Amino acid sequence: MLKKIKEELEQIAGLKVHAVLSQEIRNVIATKEEGHNLGVREALARQIVLLITHDDQFRDPWGEQVCFTKEGHYFPPLPFPEVQGHNVVSSSPSKEIHDFLVEQYNMTTTPQEATLLIGFDLKQK
Numbered sequence: 001m002l003k004k005i006k007e008e009l010e011q012i013a014g015l016k017v018h019a020v021l022s023q024e025i026r027n028v029i030a031t032k033e034e035g036h037n038l039g040v041r042e043a044l045a046r047q048i049v050l051l052i053t054h055d056d057q058f059r060d061p062w063g064e065q066v067c068f069t070k071e072g073h074y075f076p077p078l079p080f081p082e083v084q085g086h087n088v089v090s091s092s093p094s095k096e097i098h099d100f101l102v103e104q105y106n107m108t109t110t111p112q113e114a115t116l117l118i119g120f121d122l123k124q125k
Helices: 002-010 023-032 038-044 093-103
Strands: 015-020 048-056 068-070 072-076 086-091 113-123
Touching: 002 048, 002 093, 023 038, 023 093, 038 086, 038 113, 093 113
Parallel strands: none
Antiparallel strands: 015 048, 048 113, 068 072, 086 113
């Protein structure tokens, strides 16, 4: 199922699949990511986390990327209907985490590309 999901994502204009995050990398992200990035935290809680990049050929996000409350702002998890898994969420990591992932996975990116984490479960919980 994971192989099929990755292949389907690679066929979408503007997307590149770079890696399935290891538990070690996920742990680093969990300790370094900003506390108000709830979307990344939700993605990390799933069985599988894909690291992808997207450019402006890809669609706009399905929802608000930043939400504001009296207490401040936060980054919510967003739907990602292109992945046919369970409990699918997506989110953009902070610049610090983006830079860390680019280095860890020797990614070649352009200034027009943004990092995206997609978390999902293979089976319904």
